[in-house]
Amino acid sequence: AVPDRPSPRPGSGPAAWGERPDGPRVPMLxxxxxxxxxxxxxxxxxxxxxxxxxxxVPGESENVRASVLITLAQGQERHGLGGHNAVCDGQRHxxxxxxxxxxxxxxxxxxxxxxxxxxxxxxxxxxxxxxTVGVExxxxxxxxxxxxxxxxxxxx
Numbered sequence: 535a536v537p538d539r540p541s542p543r544p545g546s547g548p549a550a551w552g553e554r555p556d557g558p559r560v561p562m563l564x565x566x567x568x569x570x571x572x573x574x575x576x577x578x579x580x581x582x583x584x585x586x587x588x589x590x591v592p593g594e595s596e597n598v599r600a601s602v603l604i605t606l607a608q609g610q611e612r613h614g615l616g617g618h619n620a621v622c623d624g625q626r627h628x629x630x631x632x633x634x635x636x637x638x639x640x641x642x643x644x645x646x647x648x649x650x651x652x653x654x655x656x657x658x659x660x661x662x663x664x665x666t667v668g669v670e671x672x673x674x675x676x677x678x679x680x681x682x683x684x685x686x687x688x689x690x
């Protein structure tokens with residue numbers, strides 16, 4: 535016993551002294567997550583680029599594939615912009631999805647829907663899709679020059 539320390543209450547353990555207990559640390563539990571940034575880009579031809587981040591946690595299967603899928607609605611326009619292959623390593627990653635030739639979007643507010651879709655080949659011959667995260671967000675499309683798929687020349 536340490537002579538200058540008062541005795542802790544029974545059952546309080548090393549934490550009562552501000553010490554860390556010995557033994558294995560419990561890992562933090564992460565979950566799949568998906569975000570959509572508040573702003574996206576729109577070009578004069580109506581092409582759009584949206585941005586965000588995701589975290590895909592590995593599943594029980596060793597061969598988990600995943601995709602981020604984005605749908606954008608503005609006025610009468612509502613289209614799937616495409617997907618982004620996701621890495622399921624438990625880390626946060628950025629994504630960008632360019633939608634060219636999918637509709638005529640313009641600067642201003644729009645509604646975006648995002649889905650993190652996992653394809654798990656667990657006990658099945660064919661990988662089965664499973665939605666793990668769905669998110670909806672109002673975004674603001676900001677005018678940008680050029681098209682999203684082809685860089686434009688700058689006059690100089």
